Each structure stands twice: as C-alpha cells, then as structure tokens.
Amino acid sequence: MSMTKMNREEVDFKLLLFSTDLSFIRAAVAAGVNGIVVDWERIGKAERQRGFDTQINADTLEDLERVRAATEVPVICRINAFGPTTRDEIEAAIRAGADELLLPMVRSAEEVERVLEWVASRAGVGILVETCEAVRQAERLARLPLSRIYVGLHDLAIERGTPNPFRAVSDGLVEEVRRFFTVPFGFAGLTLPDRGFPIPCRLLIAEMARLRCSFSFLRRSFLRDIVGRDPAAEIPRLRRALQAAFEASPDKLEEDHRMLLRAIEAAEPFFRARNLGDRR
Template sequence: MSMKLMYITNNPYKAKVAEKAGIDWIFIDLEKIGKDERQKNLDTVKSKHSIEDISKIKKNIISSELLVRINPIHNNTENEINEVISAGAEIIMLPYFKTKEEVDYFISKVNGRVKTCLLLETSEAVENLDSILELKNIDYIHIGLNDLHLSYKLNFMFEPVSNGTVERIIEKIKQKNIKYGFGGIAKIGEGTLPAERILAEHYRLGSQMVIISRSFTSKEDSNSRYEEDFIQGIQNLRNYENVLTTKDNKYFEKNKQKVKNIVNEIITTK
C-alpha cells in the first residue's frame, strides 16, 4: 500500500499542483510558539502560514485532505482548534507535546469533529508514550525527526532512525493499530542520506506517511517547469515504492545497516 504523502504549502497554485501529483494531505503550518528558539541553527522552514490560508486552500482542492498543524498546548489552544475546524481543517496535528495530559486536552477539545494527528518530537513524549497510547481517538502519529534529534541532543536529524529510537517508538504504536509515519523525504536520487535508503526504511518499519521535502520544488516560483518537475518527482517516488514491494527481508536488513553506516559517516564529518 502506498504511503500517504504530505506537502506543506499555503500557496493555492502549489496546492493544486500537489493534488494533481497525488499528494494525499495538503499541510498548513500554523506552529510558531517556541519553534524559532528550538530550531534557530537548522535549515528548516519557519512557516508564515495563517488561519486565513485554510479556507483559501480548502476551496482550491478536491481530492486531497487538508491537515493543519496548530501550536503546542498554550492558553489559547481551545480557540485555535475551534478556528481551524471552522475554517475547514480535516486533520489537526498537535506538535511538541510532552505529557499524556496535554494530548488528552487536545483530543477532548477536538471532540471527534475532525481527525487527530500527534507530532511526536520530544524525548519526554517518548518516555510517556505508554500512557499516551492509552488514550482513545488518536488517528495518526507522525514522528518528527528535527525536534526529536534536538531533544536527545543528537547531531544529525536521522540519528533517531539509525540508532533504533524510531523503531522502538513504532513497535509501541503498532500494538494500538494507529497509523504512523516519520520525517520527510527528498527527491529520489537526492539527499545527504539518499532518499532511496530512507524510503526503504519506511517500508521496513511499516511507515504509512511521510512529509515531502522542499527539494521537490524549484527555488524559483516563476519556473515554468514547476508543475512538470513536481509531478515527475512524485511519480519517481511512487515508482520506487513499487520497486520496494518486490524486495525481501534480507534486502531491508542490509539497507538498515547501510543507513546506519551513512549516518555515522555524516556525524563524524560534522
């Protein structure tokens, strides 16, 4: 089964192209609280999306679902949840939680009106995962590698994959039959850690969703080949997924070791 692909944009044209390419979830990112401080030294996207973008994108897509990442739990969370649901969110993602109580509060305020997705990205959330997984009405869990590796004071984003942390988390989630995924992925043929290697790890671990990285789009918005390039990039990814369905356990175990070796090489050069 193909993984659900998420693409972060508040641009109606890009959302339409993404939908045409087969992106499952268009991702509006409202998270701002604390993010700049946590990721100040990383080359990560600091979103400038707004509540108004939700309805703007919603009326421009048909088959893709609209996912909205809100802020971590704060004193205006309930109002924020109500606003994004009113604007048209179909899935709400809670980032940077640490406790069962935070997740319980989030779920209670969503109150079954839309689907819920937890963005698991703190060492505290990993420690509290058993109790968090006792809660009902968690539809999806995505493991966020940027903040997770920072939370563990690691040097490279994919270390939680290579050192077994992600696998241990997944083993617990699997027992609850909750859909899960982790991290992002570059174009096939690209990436410091090649996208093919990462995608094979997704398949070995039974991952069901991944965020499409910025490398799928041209840095020049005026590029007339934008649509063609994006659609081709997604098609290449889907084609490689089909290749992976033909591989056996021996292949995936060898790939796991290769990923570990490449990550170790990257760490030693940092």
C-alpha cells in the first residue's frame, strides 16, 4: 500500500504506553504519550508462548484503578482471551474506569460480537488479530464497530509455526489484513528511533507510514531503551521520526520497505536462536 505525501500538519499518530508506574506515566504523558495500557492478559499465556521470547504482565484491578486516578488520557485495559472470565473482566474494567478494552487472541467474529453486546457502548472495544482464524475472518471483523485493530506479531508467529515474528510483515500478511480495516490500525511496537534490534525501529516507523497506521504500543523495548533517558526529550524525538516518515515520498517509503525486508531476512538466525518454539 503506497500513500501520497501528507501535508506538513502534525501527524495524528497515537503512542500507547504499557505501564503501571505512575511517575513514569505522568512524565510520558507530559512528553506526548496519548494513552496508557493496563495489561491483564495472562490466562494460558505462559503455556502458549513457551519457548518464545515474549513478555507476560501481571497487572491487576488495583493497577487499573491507580492508573485511572493518575491520568486524564485514555486508559485501555487488555483483558484475557474470550472465555469464562470475559464478562466479569469487562464489568470490572469498566467499573474501574477503562475507556477501552482490548480483546486478545480473537478466534471468531461471534466472540467479538458477544463482547460488544456485553460492553453495550460503555467503552470502546479493540481487538488483536494474532490467530490464523482472525486473519481468515478479517473481512467479517472489519464490519464490526471496533475502536482499533492491532496485529500481534508474536502470537501470530507461534500460530504460523515461524520463529521470526516479523515474517508476517515480509510475506505481506500484515498488509493483507490492513486493507480490510478503516478503524485505527497498528502492528508491532516502537522504541527510540535510533534503536531496535534486530529490526531497526526507523524501518518499522517507515513501514507504519507506508501502511497508514495510526497507533503503536510502547512496551518492552521502549521501556528498556529509555532507561536513563529523559522522556521529555525522547518521546518528542520519536514523534519527529514519525512525522518525517509520514511526510516521505512514496519512493522513499518503498526503498525503506525493501530495506526492512532485507533486515527481516537477515534476522532469521537471531530469531531461530531466541524463539525455539519448544512446545514439548
């Protein structure tokens, strides 16, 4: 997907921070972060991701309440995958002040429809497309009144049997899914624009511009790379990199896309060593 060069007005790209550290949240919001994600997803996650280098958070209801009281930006709660606990988690998250719920590991449009029914417009509902079933149902999912779509590369890689989570980018799957959706769309996470290993963050930024993404998460890599740095300087620097990418010409974005494909291929040995996928 190519894009025409945008006007020089500021790009409306949302940076959503995974954190329950109130002092850091306040500093990050002051520096330009647009929302905070409190992460409840952990049921079955350790077993599902065994052998892969991933992150499992342990955020609680109390964390959500503390974060909600500490900031005025939107607060998003990632609940567990659809199951016996879903309705109770929805009610608890809404009572605690969540503006939006994120439903991970979607496997059918029916379960998303049920979540929308239970939420009853009291909060937004976003989904993570990170299963083969969700990919196959992307066109149907796109017809639902969702607040955002995020392609979860790690779980999708596990389902597809590849240790390289960026393979879904290089083989065109992310772009294929993206074409169905008009709501805010994102994939992968960002860190500081001069960091990112083994995939340079600057190339992911360019790909997000090429695919007209409108948000991304700041998670493990960002939290690691910003240690000892000032969010008041680093988050605006990240925004400037995003601005430059969205202003780049289609030819420049295609050039960066080709560089990204080469970087993903070169990273295959790294991910094979890191993500053994040992499910025994």
